[in-house]
Structures are given as C-alpha cells and as structure tokens.
Amino acid sequence: MKKQLVRQTRDHFQQIYHQAPEAVFLSPGRINIIGEHIDYNDGFVLPAAINKYVCFALSKTNNSTISFHAKDLNESYTLSTEDNLVPVETMWVNYLLGVLDELKRSNKIVSGFEMTFSSTVPMGSGLSSSAAVECGFAFALNSLFDLNLSRQDIALIGQQAEHRFAGVKCGIMDQFASVFGKKNKVIKLDCTTLDYTYYDAHLGDYSLLLLDSCVKHTHLTSGYNDRRNEVEVGLKMIQSHYPEVSTFRDCSLDMIENLKSELGEIIYKRCHFVVKEIARVDVAAQALNNHHYSLLGQTMTETHWGLSNEYEVSCPEIDFLVETILKKEGVLGARMMGGGFGGCSINLVPKEKEKEIIAQMKTAYFEQFGITLNYYPIKISKGTTKYEKA
Ligand code: ADP
Ligand code: MG
Numbered sequence: 001m002k003k004q005l006v007r008q009t010r011d012h013f014q015q016i017y018h019q020a021p022e023a024v025f026l027s028p029g030r031i032n033i034i035g036e037h038i039d040y041n042d043g044f045v046l047p048a049a050i051n052k053y054v055c056f057a058l059s060k061t062n063n064s065t066i067s068f069h070a071k072d073l074n075e076s077y078t079l080s081t082e083d084n085l086v087p088v089e090t091m092w093v094n095y096l097l098g099v100l101d102e103l104k105r106s107n108k109i110v111s112g113f114e115m116t117f118s119s120t121v122p123m124g125s126g127l128s129s130s131a132a133v134e135c136g137f138a139f140a141l142n143s144l145f146d147l148n149l150s151r152q153d154i155a156l157i158g159q160q161a162e163h164r165f166a167g168v169k170c171g172i173m174d175q176f177a178s179v180f181g182k183k184n185k186v187i188k189l190d191c192t193t194l195d196y197t198y199y200d201a202h203l204g205d206y207s208l209l210l211l212d213s214c215v216k217h218t219h220l221t222s223g224y225n226d227r228r229n230e231v232e233v234g235l236k237m238i239q240s241h242y243p244e245v246s247t248f249r250d251c252s253l254d255m256i257e258n259l260k261s262e263l264g265e266i267i268y269k270r271c272h273f274v275v276k277e278i279a280r281v282d283v284a285a286q287a288l289n290n291h292h293y294s295l296l297g298q299t300m301t302e303t304h305w306g307l308s309n310e311y312e313v314s315c316p317e318i319d320f321l322v323e324t325i326l327k328k329e330g331v332l333g334a335r336m337m338g339g340g341f342g343g344c345s346i347n348l349v350p351k352e353k354e355k356e357i358i359a360q361m362k363t364a365y366f367e368q369f370g371i372t373l374n375y376y377p378i379k380i381s382k383g384t385t386k387y388e389k390a
Helices: 002-017 089-105 129-144 151-166 173-180 219-241 252-258 260-289 294-308 318-325 352-370
Strands: 021-033 048-058 065-070 076-080 113-119 185-190 196-200 206-216 333-336 343-352 373-376
Touching: 002 021, 002 065, 002 113, 002 343, 021 129, 021 173, 048 129, 048 173, 048 373, 065 089, 076 089, 076 173, 076 343, 089 129, 089 151, 113 129, 129 151, 129 173, 151 185, 151 343, 173 185, 196 260, 206 318, 206 352, 219 252, 219 260, 252 260, 260 294, 294 318, 294 333, 318 343, 318 352, 333 373, 352 373
Parallel strands: 065 113
Antiparallel strands: 021 048, 048 113, 048 185, 065 076, 185 196, 206 343, 206 373, 333 343
16 A cells, blocks of 8 residues: 555656656555544643655756645646745645645745655545644655754644744644554653654554545534633633642543532533543553553543533534444444544454454444445554654
8 A cells, every 4th residue: 555655656757747756655544543622632642643744856956946736636726936935726725835835934934846746545534634734745845855853843834834934823632643653652752842652553463454444524623622611721720629630631630520519510520531531541551561452442532421411512413433343243342532523433353353243334334324434444554754664
C-alpha cells in the first residue's frame, strides 16, 4: 500500500513536471486510543500515527514559481515566492499556504519548487488528513531547503496553518501524532506542555479497527462550543470551593460529588466525565504497557458510554456501532473517536476475526440505517519521514 502510494505519486510527478522528483516524503494520519474531549481540559491524550499516509514528491527549481498539484483532486495551483499569502477559496490550497506563511513569519526562506501529493488517509473522516497534509508539507520543505526546524516546530507550524488558513482552532494532538508517531507505540501527550512519553502498543492477537459511520451531524461545532463553556463554568464553581484546584487534573471525584446539587445535573455530568476520562488515560497507558488488552478494551468502552451519556457528544449511529460490535465474540472494547456526532469508532478486535466482524457490521449497519459502512483496519506506524528507497 505504502509502496504503491509512493510509486503513484512519483509517477504523477514525472508525468506533470517531466522529471523525477528530488525527494519523497510520507506523513501519516492518526488515531486516538483514549483521552477524548480532554485536550482542552488539561488532560492527556493517547494518540498514534497509522499506516495511512499523505505522500509528497518535490523538486527545487531555479526560479521563484511554486507549483502544487493535488493528485487525488486533480487540481493544481501556482504562486510566486514573492506573493502576499492570504487564505483562498480552494480549501486544500490553504493548508499549504498556511505552512508557507508560517515559514515566512519565522524567516525561513524557500525558493521556487514543484510539488505533487496524494494520499491514502480518507479526507474528513477524523483521521486527520489535514494535519498529515500540513505536517508532511512542512517536513518536506524543511528537508529540501535545510530550514533547521525540529519536529516540534513542524507540528506547531501545522497547527498554526490550520488556525490561520483553514479557520479551525484545533489543539496540537493531530499534528503531534503525525510528526512524532513511532511504530507500535502510542504517545501519551500533555497537550498543554507538550511533554510526552511513548507506550508500547504491540497488541498481541488483537488489532485496531476503525468503522466509519459516514455521518456528520451538524451539532459538531455548536456541541463542541457548548461543552467548552459548560466545563469552564463547572471548573470555576469547583475552584470557588476548592482553591487548591487549578485544573481538572487536581479535581477528585469526591469534590464533584460534594458539589453535585450546586453544579446541577448537566454540569455535574460533564465534570464527572472529564475527571473520569483523565484517570482512564493512565489506566489505558499502563494496560498497554502490561499487555493487559482486556483492561484496555474495557477502559475504551467506559469512555464511550461516558461520552454518550455524560458528555453527550455521541449519536445514534455511533452508539449502534459500539453496541453491536461489543456483542461479537472476542471484541474487547469500542468507542467513538474524535469530536463526536458522527465520524469513526475505534475498536479492539481479535485479529483472526477481523474480516468476519467487518462483514457482519456492514450488514447490520446497512439494515439499521441504510448507510454503507466504511472501515479501515490499521496498524500503528512511524511519524512523518523522508522516503528512502529500500
Ligand atoms: P480530517 O483532517 O479529519 O481528515 P478535515 O476536514 O480537517 O478532515 O481535513 C480535510 C481537508 O484536508 C480536505 O477537505 C482537503 O482540503 C484537505 N486534504 C486532505 N487530504 C487531501 C488530499 N489527499 N488532497 C487534497 N486535499 C486534501
Ligand atoms: Mg482535520
């Protein structure tokens, strides 16, 4: 798959620019094992890069023209290194312009180049194709023009590009996972300080399967903003009684229980979820290290029901996928992944039963909702890299 993507991207470069590319780069999509909706609540997240990639082929030129080609969309775009950089109508171009703009702001100078890119990360399914595009592009330019950027710089450039040019005020998890991923390791990341530790994620006889509900409910944005407000109000109320609390990390379940009536039903539920989820990330990370997969799965499932019943960011389609897969023999855990109200579920399933489970889930989902289920069996893989011929 990876080799095929590289070959196709290279061939495409040759076809449109009539020469072989100087260098080729791969930048992965990502999953998050656990730690949902707590990046903005001072919790840790547990993401990993996966074996789905955006592939970039590039060459420097000796003029000031920059050419992009998006092979999957069959669209191209050109500009000059002298151009003033502002967001444009064509969305995919913005992720690239955003990176160029960030480089410019930090006086990292690039000259003209030609580039094409192509990908196996599904677009808009919550596997962070956008972060893979931004970070892969920044990584490629860093290498091609010797810009002396660290991996952390590259992740931050990607995030800024998304903020300024795509208008998405995302956290740092997606970019960090894409850039810092390692084969069979998950990253326990503190989104506030960017401290991180790797945990073993050899999954033994199990594998991770993503099921794409192929729905996106419109309350994603409003629901997200509402939750952010609710937990902010909740934290202030907790702090007014417990001045020693500076973030949710300092909160205990007892504190939340003591304030249950004052918080009110909704805010109580939101805060309860956050405190429990922060603890679950630790449990899951340790479970991975100890190869205790049933505990890992159980913790993922607890997260799902917390997200569904307490944080209320799931939806009937995803709840159905989780409930149904958990009834299959040997499945250890399942949960919604990402912001919610649609997108993918992530499932810990026995490797030998994966194909059979996929077939059963496709049938069940179609019967229930009349929607064809997409699915992505995945492996945990290394982060953004230059592709060197074997
Ligand atoms: P996600 O990051 O979850 O996949 P986003 O909506 O954040 O979803 O990013 C998807 C956008 O990223 C696409 O609409 C497109 O603009 C850009 N993109 C991702 N992959 C590609 C690709 N292979 N070719 C062109 N643009 C892409
Ligand atoms: Mg994205």
